[in-house]
Structure formats: C-alpha cells, structure tokens
Amino acid sequence: MNTIEQRVLDAIDIDGMLTYLCDLIAIRSLDGEETEAQRHMAAKMEEIGLDVDMWDIDMEALEQHPAFSAEVERETGVGLVGTLGQELGGRNLIFNGHIDVVPTGDAANWHYPPWQGTIDNGNLYGRGGLDMKGGLCCALYAAKAILDAGIQLKGKLMVESVIGEEDGGTGTLATVLRGYRADGAVVPEPTNMAIITAQAGAMNFRVTVPGYSAHGCMRLEGVSAVEKFIPIYQALLELESHRNENVTHPLLAKHLLPYPLSVGIVKAGDWPSSVPESLVFEGRYGVAVGEDMLAARQAFEEAVIQVAQRDPWLKDHPPTVEWWGGQFESASIPTDHAIVQTVQSAYNQVTNTAPHIEGVTYGADMRLLVNQGQIPTVLFGPGDVRNAHQPDEYVPVADLITVTRSLALTALRFCGYEED
C-alpha cells in the first residue's frame, strides 16, 4: 500500500458512516415509498461533495422496457447518482446500492427496534442495515474518504442509490436507461465479503389448478383441486432435481441445490365443507446461469402439461401457468476480469486474507448492470444474506469497516489517481 492509499484509508470516517447508516434505517423506505430516503441521501451526497443527479423516473417509459419487472405499482420514483471526478484517462467505476427495504413482518419477532439502528455486541441491528443500506453507506463513505483525502481520480466514480431492487430492479434499470455506464461495478449486497461473479436467474410463477365444487358430504361428486395439485407439485420437484443434476457452471455447481424451484404460497377453497374448485400456487423458479428464459419456462410448462395429460380431469381442465412479478435473467462475468481482480487485491490488502470467489443462487441488480448496461459487475458486501428479510436483521460493524476500506482501495486502483 502506498502513501496515497494509506491517506485515503486514514480519511475514512467510520463514526460518521455508522451515524448516517442509523439515520437512514430510521427512514422507512419500503418499496414504493423510497422518496424521502432518496432526498435524504441526495442531501448527504451534496454535503460530501459529489455531483448529484437526482431525477424523476419516467415510470411509463420504464414499464415498456423488456427487462422491467415490478411487484409494487408505482406512479413515481426517484433516480439518484452522485459522481466524483471526471474522465482523465482512467477507468470509470460504479458503486450501486439499493435503498429500498422489505417489510418487518410481525414486529413482535424483533428483539431490536426495526426502524432504528442499534449497535450491540459488535453488530448493527435494524431493517435494511444489512440489505443494503449498510453496503450503500460503505460505498458513500469510501467516495467521501477519497474526496476528504484530496485525491483526484483518473476516472469517474459513480455512487448509485437505487430504489425498487426488492421488487424487480426499477431503480437500477432507470440508471442504465439514463445512460450511466462504467468499466466495472460493485454492488455491496451482503455476500459475507465473498466476490460474486455469477448469479442464477429466478422467475415468479403462478399455477392455477381447477377442480369442481361439491358439498364435502358427497365429495365424490366434486373434484378436489388439492388432490389434483399433488402430482403437479411432485412433477415440479422432479423437474427441479433433473435441472440440478449436471450443473456446468463451476461456481454454481458448488451449491447443494443451485437452481431451486420453491413453492411459497398455496391457496385453495373458502369453505371447510366444500370441495375446493380451485387451487393456486405461487413460487420462484431458479434459472441456470446462461439459460434462455423462454427455454426455462417451456421446461416448467411441459412438466405441468405432462401431468395434466395423464389425468382424466386435468386433461379436459388443464392447469394454467402464469409468469408474473420478478422475471430475472442470470448474469455472470469472467473471474479474471479487472473488476474482480481489483476487488480481490483490495480485500486482500485490507484483511490479509484471500477473498472467496463465488456464485449465488439468488437474483439482484447485478443482472441489469451486466445484461442491460454491459457493465462487468461483482457483488461484494458486508454481512450474511441469511439474515436478510428476517427479524433482527443485522450487519457486523467489522464487516462495514472492511468493506468501506476495500471499496476505497478498489476505486483508487480501478480508476487510477493523480500522484501528488
């Protein structure tokens, strides 16, 4: 590490970052309700000294884009990018973090107040601290340290604060459509500080299984949609097992189940004494890295059709399959790409350990940066994703420090900087 890098690391304002993260957790930026948090973040970016671009996202135009997907209806949304430096012959870099958070669920399951940051035992608790206002603050305070240390980067460093990641990627798609591009990007999602170069895709599905109503006291005169659901469910589990047999991507192949097909919701009937005339189930369907979305859908639909054709009732009353909400492509970049190597060397320098390079089974905005923006992107951030979307969500403070330091070094090394 040279003296300039050391100066930047020394300039990192950890206390300020933790304070600001707690401020941000206190703003309930659920999907569709991020405007206040975005305005707050824009003011912070101004205060730090970034060039702020805040705009009203043209939702109507965005919704026409083939990569658009959202579960929450929005009429407006705020885009926000804070930029540091200018193009002086170096590379441009994006740090991208989402400001939206998922609901708390039953607040009674929380031991810490969800809408307030609480540091206890070395962890920072609160909704979004981990997923991912924490990572977003690391990015912001890495940029601040470069400014505070008076270093001139040779490329642009753009800090993107985006909305709607949890419900489909509205905010990141909007930055791509506004023209933001770079030679590399880091999304500080909670990866336990592993460097993620590949992610599976995922599609939401809904299957409606028809039955025929009758009073339960003569149930043979009806057809139970629950009974008809079971072979369909079993066929889908078989499909899942088949799709996970010969996984070729080396990083995904390390997972026990790289491409899960998971049923999350089942609903049938509305009266205990009636034979249910319909059952609806919804879930998420893992898409292999590099797999064509249409081919994946066809495999699913065919599994359902095959069950239906073997069943006299379903043959004449076929189940319907809908693809709705999140329809996320997979994404991957080469593990020897400069952005991977730079994050790797930065983390190594900060911690004296080599980072893991991994693939993940979940979707995130990485796919939009890679597939829509053609921006080589890694996920790399503080904390364990297993604690996301849970009560008592937390991020270790030590991780926040390590990631802020690693991102600051990454920016210096990836963009380059003027020597004193």
Added chain:
Amino acid sequence: MNTIEQRVLDAIDIDGMLTYLCDLIAIRSLDGEETEAQRHMAAKMEEIGLDVDMWDIDMEALEQHPAFSAEVERETGVGLVGTLGQELGGRNLIFNGHIDVVPTGDAANWHYPPWQGTIDNGNLYGRGGLDMKGGLCCALYAAKAILDAGIQLKGKLMVESVIGEEDGGTGTLATVLRGYRADGAVVPEPTNMAIITAQAGAMNFRVTVPGYSAHGCMRLEGVSAVEKFIPIYQALLELESHRNENVTHPLLAKHLLPYPLSVGIVKAGDWPSSVPESLVFEGRYGVAVGEDMLAARQAFEEAVIQVAQRDPWLKDHPPTVEWWGGQFESASIPTDHAIVQTVQSAYNQVTNTAPHIEGVTYGADMRLLVNQGQIPTVLFGPGDVRNAHQPDEYVPVADLITVTRSLALTALRFCGYEED
C-alpha cells in the same frame, strides 16, 4: 282417504304458499341476520291462527350447552314456534324448518335474481327456496289447511321456524331447551321426498403443519410446510378409505362414500420466494352413525401423529389438530317408528308411489331433535339437496305441493283428529 282428509287437502292454499315463499326469499336471512325474517314469519303465524311463542334466545346460556356449535358470533337470536291445537289424547308433532340461508356467492353466477322468488319452467328459483324456506312454507301451509278446514287435532302440532341451522343448529337447540317436545318430528329439508331416518355426523377440523422459513433461493435451509402436508393429507385419505370399508348401517352402506373426509381449505405462505413456514388446512370429517365423537376424533388425530412420528422434522415439530365450528353427532331412528310409517302412508296416498327410506351423509337439525330432545325425527322435504348452496338454487313447485299435502295428511294421521 276419508272426507276429513280430503277436506284438508282441498283447503290447501297453494297460491298463497307460493306468494308467501317469494316474500320470505326477499328477506335476506343470512346466519346472524334472521330477526326480520322471524318477525315476518311470526306475523304470518298469527294471521293464520297459530298460537305464537316468539322469544329472545339467551345466547349466553345456550353457548354453555355441550351440543352448542356455531360459526357465526351472535349476541341475540329469535326463537319462534307456532302451535295449533291442544293435547286431547292424541300424539304431538313438530314440523321444524330453518329460516336462515347461506350467502349467494358471486351473484354473477346466478341467472335468476337470488333475493327474489322466480317461478320458471315449473321451478321456483331464489336463495333459500330449496334450503329450506320452501319446506318451512309447506309445513306452515299444511297447518293452515287444517285450521282453514276447521279440523280439531287430538294432539298439538308445532311449527318451529328456527335460525342458525347452517351454522350449527342454534335455533333448534333453543327450542329443545325451551321445552318443546313431541312424539315425532318432520324436518322438511330437501330430500327429494325420500324419508331420511339416519344421518351421519360431521366435524370441522383444522390442522396446522409447521415448516421453517428460508428464502426460496436456498430452500434446503428451510422446511416447506407444503411438502410436510402431503403425507398427512394422504394418510387422512387412507383413514377415510379404511373408515368406509365395512359400514354396518344398512341405509348408509348404500352410499359410495358414506363418511367422507374432505379438505375444503388449504393456506400456506405469504410470499412466493419464501419457503412457507406454516400450512393450515380445514375440512369436514364424516362421523359414522352411532359412532362416538371422541373415538372418531382420536382416529383422526392418531393418523396425523403416525405420519409425524415417521418424519424427522414433524416428529420434533408436530402438527396440531383443532376441532372447531360444526361438531355434529350422527342421529338415527328405527325405520318402523310411527313417524316414519305415517309420513310413508301419507306420501303414498298423495302420490300413489312408495317413498324411499334413506340415510344421508350430511348433518342437519335432526340430530338435535333426536339426541337432545329425544324426539323421533325424519327428514322429508321438497327438492334435491345437490342444488342447495349453489347459484340458481331452485325447488320444483310440484314437490312443494306434494310435500304440503303429505305433511297435512301426516299431521292428521299422527296427531289424530276429532270426527265431525
């Protein structure tokens, strides 16, 4: 048929009955909302010349009774019995009919207005026309014909208009607790004019199957409550098949499935991408004629426990079984009882055909009259129960006429009457 019987049959006011039935259909007497209909009926009973006993049911006291069961919360309810004649050495008879009706469901599925009686093609359409304001009007107009013909019965004929049959039998239990007893009773539920001397019991159940939540992208870290539900469901179908193998009651044994176990509602999860941490299913469980309720419950619970003991997860996180809402005992009377024989001979006389004597797989207020009131009771009424609780519910007008005539003859022959 003698001249007195003929005089009574001639006195039956069919047009008046159909008009009144249409008036009654127009009063939306859903469970918990029967008071207006009961007041209307009481006025009609007065007008006809019955001695009217209308009272506010003491719901608090009723709820303490072991045979009480209800799905609707009520603070008040109206009891109503209209009596004709007095004890002069003959037998007393009860006609019991419920005035409450089930909701219409989606009105768009109706081709006839649900809250209005419409006669078309020989059928009378409208919610409750079949189940069972029609049968109740038959009973009322049979009593009216006896009065109008000036006949003095030798026993009392009581017309009970009861609430809350659909949700557990509140009104009939209230008549029993008020002291109404007789030597026989007819409940003109829709039986296609078969005489029902035995009915199965039925119990509502709710089973909660625990799972363990995880994100669907790593579903192996969770336990799907849907997956755990399937072997339980299958074990319950096996239990059903076992319980229907050697049915001893001759009338129930004629059914393809005398004691169905039917799952009517299934609900699991609230997010497509989460492994569902709980699944709840509800249904109705057929109780054999003469079967002990507790023994039936134990058989069900043991089937669930056995599955749980074979499953490592369920062993430590056992499903729970609740018995809620309708808990209906079975009921039966000898087929050679006087009330059976009297209805039989009356129907035979009216139609020149022998009635069927049958058992049914569903519960009705018969069980309360038989088991709580010790009143030998049959079901015998107009129309087909398959059309009950359905859109375009209807009752054939010809059945209404036949049943009114049969009930008038039944009253004369069962109670006896003074010769001119």
